[in-house]
Amino acid sequence: MNPFDGKIILGETRPVEIHLPANYDSKIAHPLLVFLHGYRSTALEHQTYFNLGPKASENGFVYLYPEGIKNVQSERYWKATDACCDFAGMGLDDVGYLRDLIRQVKSRVNIDDDKVFLMGHSNGGFMTYRMACEHPELFAGVISASGLTWLDNAKCKKTGKPLNILHIHSVDDQLALYEGGIFLKNPFPSAEQTVATWQTNIGCTNTNLAATGNTYDFTDEVSGIETTEYSDDGASCPANASITFWKLVDAIHTPVYNQAFAQEIFDWCMAHYRV
Structure with a gap:
């Protein structure tokens, strides 16, 4: 089945389409990637921007990209951490929405519980960390x-659970500052503090990362190699837990990523199934 034929639509107030891979077989449990867009953006804009759909299909992933709700300015957002991005105080339960959405997907499509991944950019990245805290x-x-975690880690409700984390951030991000910052009087941590916090949260004993030797050219907006990969040593984390950090230089908050980036996203996922 072509992933963009035979639509399966979930939800009523925020309908989302399930995209099936070209090789989808209902008798086989497939991996799932859910992608969350950024503040003031839309699911479709971010699908165009990240363009993960073709690689999702090629690699056999079920893929969906839901919409955040609109605030009073008609800007879509996710209620993630206290820093981002429920600036109008609407108080929606996006955690419950995403939890139930994943359950609905599993009721309609054959999904492998050990191969489910959540990805987000900017506000969607903040929301990704909130989901990691709560579910x-x-x-x-x-x-x-380009999304950070809670500044106050006490607000992360379920620490000590094994989880694989990939953090992606540019040292030159002009919005979600690499060194941390403030959104409307609400502070957020640095990229390095976020990574260190999550090493502790998932039960790793080593809070340092080392360069793996892998470097990447993920965007044509920067000449040459702009991304260096860092990781824990593996031995310091429990089973099914790891931290990987892709650190970019000279890239903005919203670099235009290429298909090498998209493929590496799915390669990382396939290397981090639960066992």
Whole structure:
């Protein structure tokens, strides 16, 4: 089945389409990637921007990209941490929405529980970390691009659960500052503090990361190699837990990623299934 034929629509107030891979077989349990867009953006805009759909299909992933709700300015957002991005105080339960959405997907499509991943950019990345705090049992791994975690880690409700984490951030991010910052009087941690916090949260004893030797050219907006990979040593984390950090230089908050980036996202997911 072509992933963009035979639509399966979930939800009523926020309908979302399930995209099936070209090789979808209902008798086989497939991996799932859910992608969350950024503040003031839309699911479709971020699908165009990240363009993960073709690689999702090629790699056999079920893929969906839900919409955040609109605030009073008609800007879509996710209620993630206190820093981002429920600025109007609408108080929606996006955690419950996403939890139930994943359950609905599993009721309609054959999904492998050990191969479920959540990814978000910016506000979507903040929301990804919130879901990791409250429902780590749902995911083999989470990926945050330019999104940070709670500054006060006491607000992360379920620490000590094994989880694979991929954090993606540019040292030159002009919005979600690499060194941390403030959104409307609400502070957020640095990228390095976020990574260190999550090493502790998932039960790793080593809070340092080392360069793996892998470097990448993920965006044509920067000449040459702009991304360096860092990781824990593996031995310091429990089973099914790890931290990987892709650190970019000279890239903005919203770099235009290429298909090498998209493929590496799915390669990382496939290397981090729960066992």
